[in-house]
Amino acid sequence: MNVVEDRGAEWFRAVYARHYPDVVRYGLRRLAAAGAAEELAQEVFLVVWRRRWEVPPKTLPWLYGVARRLLANHWRAQRAGPRRVPLPDLATGDPHEQVAGLIDVRAALGRLSEDDQEILRLVAWEQLTVGEAAVVLGCGATAAKVRLHRARRRLAAMLRDRPEPATVPVGGGQR
Known part of the structure; x- marks a missing residue:
């Protein structure tokens, strides 16, 4: 009998609890700020939830692959993104x-x-x-x-x- 694994909220909580610190550390080694690493981890776990039926049993390498692709997309968007025309800072000055x-x-x-x-x-x-x-x-x-x-x-x-x-x-x- 082939039992389909339940990939609901409990499964997600367990994966999150076990691997969130690992993904944050992965981000810290590649990004300048702790906040950016935590934001990356949150994005990774959004992907995990959306694609939970595709997550393999060896979860951590798959998570690192997702993080790597998210970072690559972010860096590519920054390089290709438009430079901003500087405008006066409305918070200070006359x-x-x-x-x-x-x-x-x-x-x-x-x-x-x-x-x-x-x-x-x-x-x-x-x-x-x-x-x-x-x-x-x-x-x-x-x-x-x-x-x-x-x-x-x-x-x-x-x-x-x-x-x-x-x-x-x-x-x-x-x-």
Whole structure:
């Protein structure tokens, strides 16, 4: 009689209790922060739960394989991911300067072509990957990367070349 192993919550709790520290240690040896290693372990155990019927009896090597693939995907996404256009930090500094900086970015963006604006908005505002933006734009990923690179370069040039704001003296004027 072939008895199918129960892979419910109790099984999962046992695997988690036994191997969570091992997966965290695996992450600690590869990542800079303990929090990142714990986050990796949580992702690994999400995969375990979703794929619990595929987990082999020798669980730990399989868990390490899942962790390895998750890390590889994370690193690949970071390399291929878009660089961010630095914006003023809204948490510190003069609020008037922050607003002026955001206005400058919006004004520069408005002077770009519609195509440049769209690729920048898809990646920066909608948080799409370059590949996802390519699908939206109906082009290949390589073409989208080139468009994004050129649009960023043009936006940076517009921000660099913007005129200095006029200053109005405060106080000290004649009455």
